[in-house]
Amino acid sequence: MSHWTGWGQWLALITMTVDHITRYLLPDSWDAGWASSSIGRIAFPLFSAMVAWHGLFNTRSPLRYAKRILIIGLIAQLPYMTMPRDGFQLNICFTLAAGLAAGILLRDLVFRDRSFYRGAFPHHPHHDRPLDQPRKASAPTALAILSLVLLGLAWWVLGSWVEYGHLGLAMIPLYMLAFAGLGEHGAGRLTGLTAAASALPVLLNAGLMNSSDMAKGFTVATSLTLVLLAAGAWRWVPRVIYSMPRRLWLAWYPGHFAVIALLLHWPS
Template identity: 65%
Template sequence: MTLQVTPTVDATGSLDRPSSTWTGWGQWLALFTMTVDHLTRYALPDGWELGWAGSSIGRIAFPLFAAMVAWHGLFNTRNPLRYARRILMIGLVAQLPYMLMPRSTDGLILNICFTLSLGLTGGVWLQALRERLERGALGPLRLIAEVGLAVAAWATAGLWVEYSHLGLLMIPLYMIAMRALHEGGEALAERLVATAMALPVLTVAGLMNSSDLAKSFTVATCLAILLLAAGAHRLIPRVPLGMPRRLWLGWYPGHFAAIALWLWLAGGLG
């Protein structure tokens, strides 16, 4: 999942740029928690009774990946749609080894990169929609048509991607919350409005999992990210060892391929 982008002001020039040093730490944490989730789910024997790790540590990965994509798409990249296409390309490479994982559901499911790419595309559309409405550049018929098409696309895509409909909402809702928290003034009314904008993404995070343990880790991850957007990003030092780009780009498809090979050698795919 390609999250390393050249820092710059967004295409509209309307947002100042917060510090993104926290994403250096986020990359290491995201890969670690994702790997723990997938190892406990697919590779390690059930008799080891490590399901708790996937329901706790593993629940950090997706909201963290979604947060980094939303953050870079909102604050750092000059062309967020091109950024979404790069994520999609990684998803295409990873899809075959992903499909080799033992799954409890039938049918084709597209991996998390598709969820992130489509979610970022939706977030970009929402940001552009807001700006056009503020300029009065969008008529009511065009607004109804665009919203209708967006809802239809979300309803259809949610049937095919990992984390389904709720997963597709994470990045657009993150972007709304991050922008509100970052732009919020010091007045009480402004802070209350910014806080209210954070509630939808926290609600969706809570709905994504069934167990209380999983819910708590997912919501806590989202809350930590929102605190960063509200100003805590200034307190995060630069990571001592940056993630090598090739490792970052190759880990997602590569670790699925390694798990698939292990399962094949162990007879799990036969």
């Protein structure tokens, strides 16, 4: 079910690298901004979708997964800070880690029994509660409301500091909602309408993330492709021919920023 992410890893790294080379290394005279506004707009929705997918279905400890992403972000932050930009900003790994943590918290607050994603994929090997086990007791309503208020406050404050801002932080929770709704088994018009409705927020959020029409088009098209994969199109995706080495996957983000920083600031 998750083998599409093998292709997603290669595509995410390639499009991200094209974006950063175009943005930071190529001179303005080359007029290559179109690459950043097209190919470069594939990377973030793809990274967000893979994190949301793995956080929902492929890990027993999503918060530990978020911690690993945060560690990569901490390593990458120093070379990232040498990139030309206005003001201080935390890199994309902070956006992804915070978005995953928020998505998991919302899942546990709103869907205490986790049925919203277990119903979507009931035979997934990492489900940790038998189907016939009783539901957990719901958290007190007042505590749940307070947690949501604090989460909203954290979203508002952190959104001013991370890459892609408030809309970027919302991407993973919205993907999680869409993936759960689109993958739910059931028949009937109401189920289909509910599933379709669950995908609309992430597509709307993707459309609002960029200013140019080209960037909006690529971001929304990428997000639409990913929600279609969750709806069942993953069955027609062949397995990746050459799986990405784990060390390369973990090291590429901080490593490529280190190389760009050296090329930018090396004495000429």
